[in-house]
Amino acid sequence: MWLWPVAVLVGFPIGGLFADLAMDGVDSVGAALVEGVIAGVIVGVAEWFALRRWVSWLWIPGTGVGLAVGLTAGAALVDYGISRGDLLLMGAVTGLCVGVLQALVLMQAGNRPAEAVWWVVANPIGWALAWFVSSYVIARNVGERWPVFGASGCVVFGLLTWPLLAALFNRASESHGPAGDVAR
8 A cells, every 4th residue: 555655646747747748738628538538547557556456457447537527527617727716626526536436446346335435525625635735836837737736736645545545445355355356
């Protein structure tokens, strides 16, 4: 589990960079979809690498689809605005979509629906706080409209979600045996 914050800190900036190179900013539905898929798949790969013992490869497409749908809905909801309030709302919507799809993978890994719901609850909060922190640290760069928050937000998100994931995987292995066997 110690790899989780590292995976978040590596995956988000790399995913955001490649997505931004492809579309140069989230300023339309098409750009949000494309950047969401690219960033989401790269983030999903990094996160899956850290969690591969506990979750199946479906974490990767779940993260890609969740980020694409969430970013598209969230960015449109705030009319592609970049104020702190806009970023909070966009982050919460994106986090909700990513959290729902990742929770489905967590259930496949042996977590009960009631336990996986905590992941759905934590993600919008984590994404919103990550964007909020990033908006202060990279205030001059927010206008570039990247699809994901910056490294400062990654630290916040990674450290906030790390204990929850550890608890979920510990609980799943206690009640169902090794979750890694269930997930494959």
